Amino acid sequence: MSAPTVTSVTEASPAARAGLAVGDELLELNGQVPRDVIDFQQLTDADDLSVLVKRAHSPLPRLVRIAKGPGEPFGVEVSSAVFDRIRTCDNHCAFCFIYQLPKGMRRSLYLKDDDYRLSFLYGNFTTLTRFTELDAERILTERLGPLFVSIHTTDPDLRASMLRNPKGATSLRWLQVLLDGGIEVHGQVVVCPGVNDGAHFEDTMAGIVDQYPALASVGVVPLGVSKFSTEAEMRPHTLAEAEQVLNTVTEWQAICRKAVGRRLVFAADEYYLLAGRPFPSARHYEGFPQHENGIGMAAAFGKAFTRSSSPGPGGVRHGFFAAVDAAPAEGYRAPRLPVQATAARDERPVVILTGEYGARVLKPLVVGHPRDDISIRPVVNDYFGGNIGVAGLLTGEDLARSLAAGAGMDAGIRYLLPDACLNEGRFLDGLTLADLPCPVEVIPSDGGSLRQALNGVSFRSACAA
Numbered sequence: 001m002s003a004p005t006v007t008s009v010t011e012a013s014p015a016a017r018a019g020l021a022v023g024d025e026l027l028e029l030n031g032q033v034p035r036d037v038i039d040f041q042q043l044t045d046a047d048d049l050s051v052l053v054k055r056a057h058s059p060l061p062r063l064v065r066i067a068k069g070p071g072e073p074f075g076v077e078v079s080s081a082v083f084d085r086i087r088t089c090d091n092h093c094a095f096c097f098i099y100q101l102p103k104g105m106r107r108s109l110y111l112k113d114d115d116y117r118l119s120f121l122y123g124n125f126t127t128l129t130r131f132t133e134l135d136a137e138r139i140l141t142e143r144l145g146p147l148f149v150s151i152h153t154t155d156p157d158l159r160a161s162m163l164r165n166p167k168g169a170t171s172l173r174w175l176q177v178l179l180d181g182g183i184e185v186h187g188q189v190v191v192c193p194g195v196n197d198g199a200h201f202e203d204t205m206a207g208i209v210d211q212y213p214a215l216a217s218v219g220v221v222p223l224g225v226s227k228f229s230t231e232a233e234m235r236p237h238t239l240a241e242a243e244q245v246l247n248t249v250t251e252w253q254a255i256c257r258k259a260v261g262r263r264l265v266f267a268a269d270e271y272y273l274l275a276g277r278p279f280p281s282a283r284h285y286e287g288f289p290q291h292e293n294g295i296g297m298a299a300a301f302g303k304a305f306t307r308s309s310s311p312g313p314g315g316v317r318h319g320f321f322a323a324v325d326a327a328p329a330e331g332y333r334a335p336r337l338p339v340q341a342t343a344a345r346d347e348r349p350v351v352i353l354t355g356e357y358g359a360r361v362l363k364p365l366v367v368g369h370p371r372d373d374i375s376i377r378p379v380v381n382d383y384f385g386g387n388i389g390v391a392g393l394l395t396g397e398d399l400a401r402s403l404a405a406g407a408g409m410d411a412g413i414r415y416l417l418p419d420a421c422l423n424e425g426r427f428l429d430g431l432t433l434a435d436l437p438c439p440v441e442v443i444p445s446d447g448g449s450l451r452q453a454l455n456g457v458s459f460r461s462a463c464a465a
């Protein structure tokens, strides 16, 4: 157990007025030891607050009374989201992307968490194999939702074999408990060709509608395979397999509309790209419940890009994170990078840097744009290799190579990059914008922001030089 440590104090906040400072450890809040930022948030919501504070180099902790107005935020950020230990995953899925990472990345990226609190806070998926009665009780009592659950298959034996954990056969019973308790839960099925596709996938769709119709949504995503995978049976979909998954999803959407009055299940954008089919309209996605998981992103982006009145759901984050003022997320779903439109104009010709999939989404939008000096540069993901083509997994190394090659760098060109590539100012390989061979302008990864940028609006990010 480690106490929450203050990493920043908001000016003129109750914490600042009480003299709290960066580095202070907050041992107790109103006599209670917070387990995580969920407790922290609830405890610091109290109007009458006493905090036991341990300051570096002070021999003893001291009790500090905090004067707070009703509903006034406490005003500190703390060093982690979970103060007792993060519950790590005890599965060994052959499709796990963490096993497919190269050596030498940031340590936090190798953390296999299976902690419902990170599901609630950041939208991480949990298999519930480490879930307990106490967890269920807390979630139901404190109404901790939405949560995100990895289903993969409703066949108990197949699920145990996919998770390589016998508990995988039974842990979906907790999903039932959560749904029966009225908690909003979103599910996910990662489809691994030759493993849980075909008839298994049909059975999973039937199992979901039969057993878990109260799920808020189910996202169906294709297996991602990097060149570092050591699992021989894990491979990308063929065209026919991708088409089959899309056909099955479409069939079950029709069934779900009749059975539960909504589509319930949605295929990832990647499937439409793999199958070469047009994306459904934005309306199809029923409010984009899994936008952050690559489901409906292209439709939302297109809508926001083409309609100035519609911002779309760009920047939407699941979970509780946006409402928690005490939770940095290094290593999980950290805030990207504060990026803001400025009053400055930049009318130089534009090159949009993005992943290979992003380039296919952007191409029809840019082709119809009145400007004729915009080009898209798809950056090949050599770092991960395999079938990895999403912008969010682009690395600094690949971008630097792309910028230095081909047409090369040109001071007369404005290079735009979506903020989805950066996490707290760093690319996945640890490089920063300063490591790129020429200036690159980061813009928010939504269609409205790209539209603004192409209309000449200049953006500035916190770490821009």
Ligand code: SF4
Binding pocket: 089, 090, 091, 092, 093, 095, 096, 097, 098, 112, 113, 114, 127, 163
């Ligand atoms: S449950 Fe998730 S983190 Fe754990 S092994 Fe499987 S894919 Fe990896």
